[in-house]
Every structure is written in structure tokens, then in C-alpha cells.
Amino acid sequence: MFRVEPKFDLSQRGNLVIQIGEWRFNKHACWGTKVRWTCIKKKSGCNAAITTINDVILSVSDLNPVFAKSQRGNPVIMIGQYRFNRVNKYGSRTRWVCVKAKAGCRASLHTMDNAIVRVWGFHDPQAHTSACIEAMFTTTRAGNPLLMLGGYRFNRATLGAKNGALRWTCSSRALGCPAKVVTCEDQIISYFNHHRAVFSQTKLGTPVLIYGGHRFNRANLHCKAPKVRWLCTKRPSGCRVRVFTLDHEQPTFTTSRYGKPVIEYRGYRYNKQGCARGPRSRWAFEEIVFTTSRYGNPVIMIGKYRYNKWIGSKGPKARWTCTKGHRGCKSTITTLDDQILNEQQVVFSKSRFGKPVLMIGENRYNKWIGSKGPRARWSCVKANKKCKSVVITVNDEIVHEKQVVFSKSRFGKPVLMIGENRYNKWIGSKGPRARWSCVKAYKKCKSVVITVNDEIVH
Secondary structure, three states, rough: OOOOOEEEEEEOOEEEEEEEEEEEEEEEEEOEEEEEEEEEEEHHHHOEEEEEEEOOOEEOOOOOOOOEEOOOOOEEEOOOEEEEEEEEEEEEEEEEEEEEEEOOOEEEEEOOOEEEEEEOOOOOOOOOOOOOOOOEEEEEEOEEEEEEEEOOEEOOOOOOOEEEEEEEEEEHHHHHHEEEEEEEEEEEEEOOOOOOOOEEEEOOEEEEEEEOOOOEEEOOOHHHHEEEEEEOOOHHHOOOEEEEOOOOOOEEEEOOOOOOOEEOOOOOOEEEEEOOOOOOOEEEEEEEEEEOOOOEEEEEEOOEEEEEEEOOOOOOEEEEEOHHHHHHOEEEOOOOOOOOOOOEEEEEEOOOOOEEEEOOOEEEEEOOOOOOOOEEEEEEEHHHHHOEEEEEEEEOEEEEEEEEEEEEEEOOOOEEEEEEEEEEEEEOOOOOOEEEEEHHHOOOOEEEEEOOEEEEEO
């Protein structure tokens, strides 16, 4: 019933002991060739015991077997994480074999009146592995031991190494991954895998989720919501474990009949916008309908979503909020002349007072009154709220756009952010005038910024 073969060894005082993986048993009593062994943690309340005859394990107590039935109604025995099927019955004596017998596992047991009386063989770890995973022992660049298993990295734990058994934890343990491996003499004897979930189907075609070695059935087969609840297959036996998934469907990348890229996701089609450049792309739903509600109020329909026009929207620019806002939805849309604005769209327009306005996505800029000629400077309309965003255009072409942000580093020191550039405040700066130097000064960057009352002057 153990993953590793028992070993007879001597304690520090020369007494004979049995070592089975991480467990150790001391000799308790002898009756000729029959010997009873008890766990060394007996004083702590452990009742595990072993009976041997001529150094052969005859029985193991305190296994806590659970008698149950399979989905087809056949009797099974659950002992820990192992499962046994009934093969033969001779009166009150029954023989059970491991469910992985076809995979090469030779573990079996005999019961009499629902009590285990004999155990044969040991579980084969390779037979209980869901897939043939090759393990590779190596070292990191710093020389620390490393285990590569199934594409994952495991670091050797400093605690838990006993009697030749080593414990390995996932390299992403700091992020909450509980996966771990136990090895003995470079052989895997335990593998607790919580890395990924597998969506599959039963023989009857119903969806099944396999996660961490456990199996879950979908709670509501007719539910089309993105959030799905899964219940453990052992729920009839009292297991209350549940798993929630969100959007486990994967988008499908395809092309339209005109050869243009299209994404099909959850029954909807999204077209790639022409302004997308580089590795990042923006996809928009292909059907946008402007309509009115039954009360005559303007409404936008995008697929199955509905947006109401904000009551404060005036002029060609309008803001739309989701009808599910009272339920916490924060989705909003900004339109200009019935065209949905995106982050890349630049529109030159006029305000309701006839003044020039620059629209970049949802951001709005006013033209500086001192701008003359082809070159113009535009400042954010939220300047009264300390927004320092500025745009420079020449002949209606953006030539410079920078976001000026005064912030603090993680150590609490003042930092100036101009676009992607970062500047530290000079330690000798006092009063309203401040000097800022680039954080790349150690790489010979000579960029310097001078500010007066948080206004860039040089």
C-alpha cells in the first residue's frame, strides 16, 4: 500500500526499524516469526501498525478504507488516493486489485467482512501517472539543484528532506502554486500537480473538468453564462468541493469571405480595425446599431449589450453607459458624430462655442491661445484638475505627445514622468525651482528638465 518498498534498517541505538517512505516503525512485540511494528509517532496519537512474518508484511492496520460504488454500480474500495476494484470473492473473503492493474500496478488486497486482512505488492508510481512525463535533474545558473518535469521547474525545498526523500516545490510557489514533487534516489514517488485544468468529456458527451487529480461535473448543463460552477464527482459521498471557471472557451481566429481577419468568440464575430499596428491589435464587434428605447431615449446596441446616452452629453460628442450600471458594470462608450472613438483615432473638431478642439480617443484637448502658424500646442481640458498632458501638431499632424506626471518612487522620493522617460529630482533642489536628471544618467544620459512650480520651463 506504499509508494516505495519497505526497508529494514537500524536506528542510532542499533534497534531494528522499518522505513517506508517518510514513515518509520519500531518493533513492538514478537511471537516467534511474527512481529508487530508500531509508528514512532505512537505517543502523538498515531495508530498505524504493521505485522510481518519472516520479514514479509502480512497486514497493515489503520488504512481507513472507504467502501463505495462506481458510476456503474460496481463495488470499489478507496484507500487514500488509491482505488481498488473487486475481482474475486470466496465466501466472506474478497480479493481487490488496483484500478491501474492494466497499466502495470500489482497492488492488491484481501478483505474479510469489510476488514483488510492482507496486502500484496506496492503501488507503481509510473502506473498512477496520467501521462508519461520525463523528469530531468539539473542545476540553475547559480548552481542550485533544479528539477524539470513536464515543462515546469521545481526547486528543492530546504525542509522536508528525510531518509533520502527530497521535497521539491514549484518555482512559482511565491505566486501561490501548490505543486510539489517528492523524490527518492532520483525516482519520483509523489507528484501533486495543480498546474493546469483539463476540460474533457465523458463517454456520454457531458463536460468534465479534471483539476489537480480530481474530477468535476458541470452543475448546470444549460447555463450559457461565462461563469460556470463544477461539482466534485464524489458529491454523493459527501464531498462539497466546488470549482468556478470563467470564459474557458477559446477564441477562434479565422478569415471572412473577403479574406480579412476575424475572431469568433462566444457566438460573436469581431473584425480587426485598420489602425492596429505591431503585435497589439484591436478588434471591434461588427454590428453597431443606433436605436431608441420604448420611451424614445437614444440607445446603442452592440451585440447583446445595450448602452444608454448620458444625460449630460451635448453637441457631437456623446458618452454612453451600460444599462447594467446599477449592477456594477463600468463599461462606457464615447462617440463623435455617431462614430465610436478608439485609442488610435485622431479627430479635429470644434466645441459648441466654435473653438478648435482635438479629440484623441476619449481624451480632449484645447488649442493654446498663443498658437500661430502651422505649429500648434494643445493642452488637456482637465488642466484645472492638474492634468499636464500636451500635444504638439504641425499642419494637423501630431509630432509630439507627452504625458507629464509628478509621482513618487517606491522609496517615497519625487519622480517626474514625461512619456516613457523618468527623471529623479536633484537632491540640491530647493524652493519652487527644481532640477531633474534622467534615471539613465549612469548610462551617460545627459537629459535634464527644469521646473518652476511644477511647470516645465527648460
